Amino acid sequence: MKIINLSEGNSLLNQYVAELRDVHVQNDRMRFRRNIERIGEIMAYEMSKALTYSVKQVQTPLGTATASTHDDKIVIATVFRAGLPLHTGFLNMFDHADNAFVSAFRFYKDDEHRIVDVHIEYIAAPSLNDRTLLLVDPMLATGESMELAWKAFLTKGKPAKLQMACVIASQQGVAHMAELFPGDDVTLWCAAIDPVLDEHKYIVPGLGDAGDLSFGEKL
Ligand SMILES: O=P(O)(O)OC[C@H]1O[C@H](OP(=O)(O)OP(=O)(O)O)[C@H](O)[C@@H]1O
Numbered sequence: 001m002k003i004i005n006l007s008e009g010n011s012l013l014n015q016y017v018a019e020l021r022d023v024h025v026q027n028d029r030m031r032f033r034r035n036i037e038r039i040g041e042i043m044a045y046e047m048s049k050a051l052t053y054s055v056k057q058v059q060t061p062l063g064t065a066t067a068s069t070h071d072d073k074i075v076i077a078t079v080f081r082a083g084l085p086l087h088t089g090f091l092n093m094f095d096h097a098d099n100a101f102v103s104a105f106r107f108y109k110d111d112e113h114r115i116v117d118v119h120i121e122y123i124a125a126p127s128l129n130d131r132t133l134l135l136v137d138p139m140l141a142t143g144e145s146m147e148l149a150w151k152a153f154l155t156k157g158k159p160a161k162l163q164m165a166c167v168i169a170s171q172q173g174v175a176h177m178a179e180l181f182p183g184d185d186v187t188l189w190c191a192a193i194d195p196v197l198d199e200h201k202y203i204v205p206g207l208g209d210a211g212d213l214s215f216g217e218k219l
């Protein structure tokens with residue numbers, strides 16, 4: 001698996017990630033969602049550079065122009081619920097894309113909140129055969145949700161290409177995905193990679209719970 005960590009370069013992206021992490025900014029839920037959306041837009045632009053392009057003719061009112069545009073048949077796939085603002089950002093940019101959704105949520109199997117399991121309940125997707133699948137989820141902690149989402153989407157066909165995107169990944173989550181995708185035909189794009197998970201499997205320093213910060217606490 002190829003790993004592209006966009007925070008290694010200086011850009012406005014880093015400002016949006018910093019605001020997502022900042023406890024003094026996080027209480028503004030609309031800004032939190034909008035920053036994730038803006039990161040989705042920037043990541044979509046960066047990821048567009050890795051698509052397949054061909055030159056086309058465009059008729060203008062005054063003549064003919066040429067344009068190199070991508071030929072990928074894109075499906076943007078997202079994991080409910082924290083994935084929704086990131087999905088919106090990607091769809092703002094890839095506005096011709098089809099879309100796929102899966103619900104996956106982490107729950108604790110023990111009273112001490114140390115053992116996490118992931119539950120998949122809902123899936124809605126077009127045929128994924130021969131498509132370029134952009135699988136986007138803001139947080140990659142253990143990597144279980146991403147793996148289960150990928151396996152759930154595989155029941156809807158075999159994509160030609162897979163590109164994954166997350167805002168903050170943990171080292172453990174990156175290693176988990178690299179084990180799942182040993183070849184270099186799959187790429188994981190991140191806006192930051194953080195060192196560790198805490199005992200409750202939250203990314204540290206991370207940002208907290210992306211779903212709750214976007215939409216409020218759940219029972
Ligand atoms: O790599 P993992 O350890 O599986 O954790 C990552 C998952 O956690 C978050 O979802 P969460 O389960 O919190 O659900 P939510 O979107 O409803 O908040 C996030 O959106 C990922 O799907």
Ligand SMILES: O=c1cc[nH]c(=O)[nH]1
Nearest residue numbers: 141202203208209210
């Ligand atoms: O740190 C984490 C881990 C999983 N899900 C989140 O929202 N945050």
Ligand SMILES: [Mg+2]
Nearest residue numbers: 209210211212
């Ligand atoms: Mg959550």
